[in-house]
Amino acid sequence: MARWQTLNSYAVDPSGxxxxxxxxxxxxxxQPPWSNLTFAIPAPASSSHExxxxxxxxxxxxVQTTGFTQFGAFIFVDNNATGVESLxxxxxxxxxxxxxxxxxxxxxxxxxxxxxxxxxxKPTNQA
Numbered sequence: 071m072a073r074w075q076t077l078n079s080y081a082v083d084p085s086g087x088x089x090x091x092x093x094x095x096x097x098x099x100x101q102p103p104w105s106n107l108t109f110a111i112p113a114p115a116s117s118s119h120e121x122x123x124x125x126x127x128x129x130x131x132x133v134q135t136t137g138f139t140q141f142g143a144f145i146f147v148d149n150n151a152t153g154v155e156s157l158x159x160x161x162x163x164x165x166x167x168x169x170x171x172x173x174x175x176x177x178x179x180x181x182x183x184x185x186x187x188x189x190x191x192k193p194t195n196q197a
Contacts, residue, residue, distance in 0.1 A: 106125070121170075159175040
């Protein structure tokens, strides 16, 4: 069974709106197999729609890693050609209860997608 790691923090490069992620290592002594990943959405010409965290070994040919911005707690992408957009959506992954985060619902014709609004708000503690 795969172990999910929560993000401890992300950093935003103000000059390029690049987001990088670090794992939360305070809750588990086992170090995760990843660190310093860059948040990426598919480039407009990409046939893929899945959002990903990529590392320096991944090709950036069909992804966009800059332009992420916030308006209050809401997350958008600022594309110079089309302006600020929020084209996030989720699709079932094939594993019960697990969904994939995707970008650019305008070109994805699947009927099982759920349009999303992403926010940068920590979840509340629930008993």
